[in-house]
Amino acid sequence: MMTKKLTLDDHLPYLLNRAGNLVIQLFSRDLAQWGLTVPMWRILAVLGERGPQRLVDLAVLTSIDVSTLSRTIGSMVRRGFVTRGVAPDNRREVVISLTAEGRKISTKPVPMAVRYEQSLTSGLSAKDLAASKRVLKAVFERLATQAGRSIPDKTPSRKSASRRSSKPPARK
Numbered sequence: 001m002m003t004k005k006l007t008l009d010d011h012l013p014y015l016l017n018r019a020g021n022l023v024i025q026l027f028s029r030d031l032a033q034w035g036l037t038v039p040m041w042r043i044l045a046v047l048g049e050r051g052p053q054r055l056v057d058l059a060v061l062t063s064i065d066v067s068t069l070s071r072t073i074g075s076m077v078r079r080g081f082v083t084r085g086v087a088p089d090n091r092r093e094v095v096i097s098l099t100a101e102g103r104k105i106s107t108k109p110v111p112m113a114v115r116y117e118q119s120l121t122s123g124l125s126a127k128d129l130a131a132s133k134r135v136l137k138a139v140f141e142r143l144a145t146q147a148g149r150s151i152p153d154k155t156p157s158r159k160s161a162s163r164r165s166s167k168p169p170a171r172k
Helices: 012-034 038-050 055-062 066-078 100-107 110-121 126-146 158-163
Strands: 082-087 090-098
Touching: 012 038, 012 110, 038 055, 038 066, 038 090, 038 100, 055 066, 055 090, 066 082, 090 100
Parallel strands: none
Antiparallel strands: 082 090
């Protein structure tokens, strides 16, 4: 059996890595004006869109490993962007929520993020862009499954937030 030659310029993981690294470098530079890093932005964006999240789900949704995520969350707690709480249905699970300050800062980079996507995709037809996004989502889901990571439900987990109150849950 003949082994296929690897050509980097046609190797999808290589192409994804190069494009992703360049986007992160440029976006990181521009996020600095708000004192944010790319991981912080990912956390703020996910929480803003989906509501409070368990730490383990936030790790999957932001593609940040749990130990790095925990340190970043600590920094964000100190800056007043997020709070750390416990899940009402499982006191061992950590739930991360946006604060009012976190919501406020999370909206500032949005116009810039939209411009980045427009710049990245200029010249692509709407059909090609939709196909590209569909393929990237499918690739991510396949890889996440292979890595043993369950992808959290796509609906906001506001249910967790609404169950949280100032009084502890009733014990049986």
